Amino acid sequence: MRKAIRMLYDLMEKGPLRALSLLLALLTAGCVLWDPTRLANQAGQLPAVQGLILIWAVCSGVIHGVGFRPERTRWQALFTPLPALLVLFIALGRFFL
Template sequence: MRQLIRTQYRLTDKGPLRALSLILSLLLAGCLFWDPSRYAAQSSNMAVWQGFLGIWAVCTGVIHGVGFRPRQIRWQALFLPLPALLILLVGIYWFYS
């Protein structure tokens, strides 16, 4: 499992992917600030867990995008950039659709 996590983290540790990660996370955070009612559990069709997943993806995208490299395997597993990138793309698509 450790080798799989390290391999996946190493494959996404490229400059263009870091820039994409930072841009997408800042864009989704901007969408959240622009219209927070779309993300609120009481006034939208989003569940609470989806909001937490979006916040995790934004945090992971910023951590990955600024160039921070976690050394310990547990932090690399928690902040894997590939699932965060997918969630960021889905979140931005959901906001603009």
């Protein structure tokens, strides 16, 4: 398991992916601050689980985007950039579409 996590993290250690990760994280955070109601559900509020996932994705995107690499495998597993990028793409798609 440890080897797979490290291999996945090493796969994402490319400069263009880091720039994309940082750009998506900052853009998503900006969109949420600009108009949070666009990401809310029909009742007009963002459910708690979605909010936590969005915060995690923005944090993971910034951590990966600025070039910080966690040393321990558990932190690499927690802040894996690939699922964070997927969440950021979905959030931005939901915001703009």
